[in-house]
Amino acid sequence: MRQQLLAWWEVHGRKDIAIKPWMFTTDGRWPEPNEDLSPYGIWIAEVMLQQTQLRVMRPYWEQWMLVLSTMQHLVAAEERQVLLLWQGLGYYSRARRLHQAARQLAASPLPSSLEAWLAVPGIGRTTAGSILSSALNRPVPILDGNVRRVLARLHGCLEPPQRAQASFWQWSEALLDPLRPRDFNQALMDLGALVCTPRTPSCQLCPWQSSCAAYAAGEPSHFPVQDASKPIPFQVIGVGVVLNEVGEVLIDQRLNEGLLGGLWEFPGGKQEPGEAIEATIARELREELAIEVQVGEQLIALDHAYSHKKLRFVVHLCRWISGEPKPLASQQVCWVKPEDLSGYPFPAANVRMIATLIDHLRADMLSQRS
DNA sequence: GAGTCGTGGGG
DNA sequence: TCCCCAAGACT
Numbered sequence A: 001m002r003q004q005l006l007a008w009w010e011v012h013g014r015k016d017i018a019i020k021p022w023m024f025t026t027d028g029r030w031p032e033p034n035e036d037l038s039p040y041g042i043w044i045a046e047v048m049l050q051q052t053q054l055r056v057m058r059p060y061w062e063q064w065m066l067v068l069s070t071m072q073h074l075v076a077a078e079e080r081q082v083l084l085l086w087q088g089l090g091y092y093s094r095a096r097r098l099h100q101a102a103r104q105l106a107a108s109p110l111p112s113s114l115e116a117w118l119a120v121p122g123i124g125r126t127t128a129g130s131i132l133s134s135a136l137n138r139p140v141p142i143l144d145g146n147v148r149r150v151l152a153r154l155h156g157c158l159e160p161p162q163r164a165q166a167s168f169w170q171w172s173e174a175l176l177d178p179l180r181p182r183d184f185n186q187a188l189m190d191l192g193a194l195v196c197t198p199r200t201p202s203c204q205l206c207p208w209q210s211s212c213a214a215y216a217a218g219e220p221s222h223f224p225v226q227d228a229s230k231p232i233p234f235q236v237i238g239v240g241v242v243l244n245e246v247g248e249v250l251i252d253q254r255l256n257e258g259l260l261g262g263l264w265e266f267p268g269g270k271q272e273p274g275e276a277i278e279a280t281i282a283r284e285l286r287e288e289l290a291i292e293v294q295v296g297e298q299l300i301a302l303d304h305a306y307s308h309k310k311l312r313f314v315v316h317l318c319r320w321i322s323g324e325p326k327p328l329a330s331q332q333v334c335w336v337k338p339e340d341l342s343g344y345p346f347p348a349a350n351v352r353m354i355a356t357l358i359d360h361l362r363a364d365m366l367s368q369r370s
Numbered sequence B: 001g002a003g004t005c006g007t008g009g010g011g
Numbered sequence C: 001t002c003c004c005c006a007a008g009a010c011t
Helices: A002-012 A039-048 A054-067 A071-076 A079-086 A093-105 A114-118 A125-136 A145-155 A161-175 A181-194 A213-217 A277-289 A338-343 A348-369
Strands: A234-243 A249-253 A268-270 A292-305 A310-322 A332-336
Touching: A002 A181, A039 A054, A039 A093, A039 A125, A054 A079, A071 A093, A079 A093, A114 A125, A125 A181, A145 A161, A145 A181, A145 A213, A161 A181, A234 A277, A234 A292, A234 A348, A249 A277, A249 A338, A268 A277, A277 A292, A277 A310, A292 A348, A310 A348, A332 A338, A338 A348
Parallel strands: A234 A310
Antiparallel strands: A234 A249, A234 A268, A249 A332, A292 A310
């Protein structure tokens, strides 16, 4: 089994420096079994890879390593810079925990045991196993989405993986090649990503076809067995882009707990039943910032889907009337020149609002001149 | 232990 | 207001 997979991986695996640059030695080679890699870049990559596809995270990793190329750089960095480097990747607590962990570990070398890595904020069993097998070639199993799917099919598991965690970990551990754990774990994930894919797996190309229970059963794509998904709630959010008399715009930093923690945003909140959206915006700004505004024209309306809710943002330009803004429901608030908004980390939906705002202000300038 | 936490790609 | 999913962790 192991040799079949490794032989497949030697030919078809994702072992290109352009694909997984963190997996290569400083002189550009895939490491030999007795060679260690510096764990810093691998740590950053593995955290970025949590619930995130390789090709999506790679440009973020490249940029991160240009700016925060060492542990010392990360320790010294401000949180705003860390979140800016993460902007667009999602699950922003990953970035804040990474920053926090770096500061905790600043004095000592990075951990080299499973227990020590598991104690690091943001590191669970899969990420710890991936770091240790990747960097130090330690025989520690992993159980990510790829491996879970491969194992579910291989064993023809009729139980949803969430309910059979223990079995899946045992399978992963039993399969792991004790001599080449680094290559084997990479091969297992590459198999899931390239061959044993969620929708239409390429069983004809699979080195484990003859061992696969799901293939034998005739319907590999029916595995892993799914839990029934629950309906996702939908809400309308009124958002105010508040401008003062000198043309600055009001933004606030969200609390660290909860959705989009630590990021900046234009203030607003949920529309209540029967409420006009203009009234929602005026009310939310009164409740959360203690200011009075005149709600003006709509800037944009946009739908945005999160993991477990869908929102429609209805964004209106507002004129500030009175009241010094107070962070009653946020970490801090401030007035910012529109051209300085790029210095603050915003969620994706807000980035779209900013682009529209900049366009709008530019058009305003032109029409006033003519 | 079920919910919470983002975003972009692809069917 | 499609759907599912991704190198999961934390509460």
